[in-house]
Amino acid sequence: MTTVKFQLEPxxxxxxxxxxxxxxxxxxxxxxxxxxxxxxxxxxxxxxNTVSSDELKTVIEKLGYSVLA
Known part of the structure; x- marks a missing residue:
């Protein structure tokens, strides 16, 4: 398992x-x-092995939230 943290716009x-x-x-x-x-x-x-951090980021952005980092 891997942990990722994303900073979003407020x-x-x-x-x-x-x-x-x-x-x-x-x-x-x-x-x-x-x-x-x-x-x-x-x-x-x-x-x-199942999903990437880029895929997670893409889903968040498709919901309308900007990922800053």
Whole structure:
């Protein structure tokens, strides 16, 4: 398992948490995902043999959130 952290543009509402955690959490290979609202960070634990960090980033961006780092 691998852990990745993404810094997002500031999140504007708590529903953003459910949206990101729900979509990323359903991806094959994702063990755990946590969105930290106050710091606008996403932390994901995933199986690098099943999914890549780039794929996680793409899903977050398709939801309308800009990944800064």
């Amino acid at each position: 999140l504007t509402c708590p529903s953003c948490i459910k949206k990101i955690e729900g979509k990323v959490g359903k991806m094959n290979g994702v063990e755990q995902v946590k969105v930290l609202f106050n710091s606008s960070k996403v932390k994901a634990v995933y199986d690098e």
